[in-house]
Amino acid sequence: DVKVTQSSRYLVKRTGEKVFLECVQDMDHENMFWYRQDPGLGLRLIYFSYDVKMKEKGDIPEGYSVSREKKERFSLILESASTNQTSMYLCASSLPGVETQYFGPGTRLLVL
Amino acid sequence: KQEVTQIPAALSVPEGENLVLNCSFTDSAIYNLQWFRQDPGKGLTSLLLIQSSQREQTSGRLNASLDKSSGRSTLYIAASQPGDSATYLCAVISGANSKLTFGKGITLSVRP
Numbered sequence: 001d002v003k004v005t006q007s008s009r010y011l012v013k014r015t016g017e018k019v020f021l022e023c024v025q026d027m028d029h030e031n032m033f034w035y036r037q038d039p040g041l042g043l044r045l046i047y048f049s050y051d052v053k054m055k056e057k058g059d060i061p062e063g064y065s066v067s068r069e070k071k072e073r074f075s076l077i078l079e080s081a082s083t084n085q086t087s088m089y090l091c092a093s094s095l096p097g098v099e100t101q102y103f104g105p106g107t108r109l110l111v112l
Numbered sequence: 113k114q115e116v117t118q119i120p121a122a123l124s125v126p127e128g129e130n131l132v133l134n135c136s137f138t139d140s141a142i143y144n145l146q147w148f149r150q151d152p153g154k155g156l157t158s159l160l161l162i163q164s165s166q167r168e169q170t171s172g173r174l175n176a177s178l179d180k181s182s183g184r185s186t187l188y189i190a191a192s193q194p195g196d197s198a199t200y201l202c203a204v205i206s207g208a209n210s211k212l213t214f215g216k217g218i219t220l221s222v223r224p
Binding site: 043045 | 203214
């Protein structure tokens, strides 16, 4: 079974802090994705990566950056957290092409 | 720009009822369509994936159909159970970057 893990289930941070969200997958998937999910807005793609050291902007990249130094790990970075980044963050991975995406359990981030 | 719509946003049915969840999308040039399930506070679990060349997929009590030309999909749940209570999301892969675009989901409640 594909397993996608996220470093924290719940996180509370202060405005202005630098925040790292980590995602690890164990199925050697090339593709990895970061989404945020908000009530009434659904899931929105922040960034994705097709390979190590490669990244592409999604629909809402502002205020975020990513890092993919190893194939199995994809990190989402909030350079200076703001209250409007309070959200549920979901990581996913997939094989190349138009394949099923497998999701992690999510990290619920609260920025105070 | 691809848009995915799921109406209604919420549905409540008595246990044992057969039900249909609807999904529509604006751009019929899709690679595939997926149905996901999300339990409160959790990540997404893939239920069914229909390739663009297919008309339907079945898994247990679930049957998903796809009418690409009209931009519609349905998820049929037979003999609903309280354990089916969750949010069901429809998503399509389309576009040059093979992005996954989600609907906002339908929150299903099955009453004992």
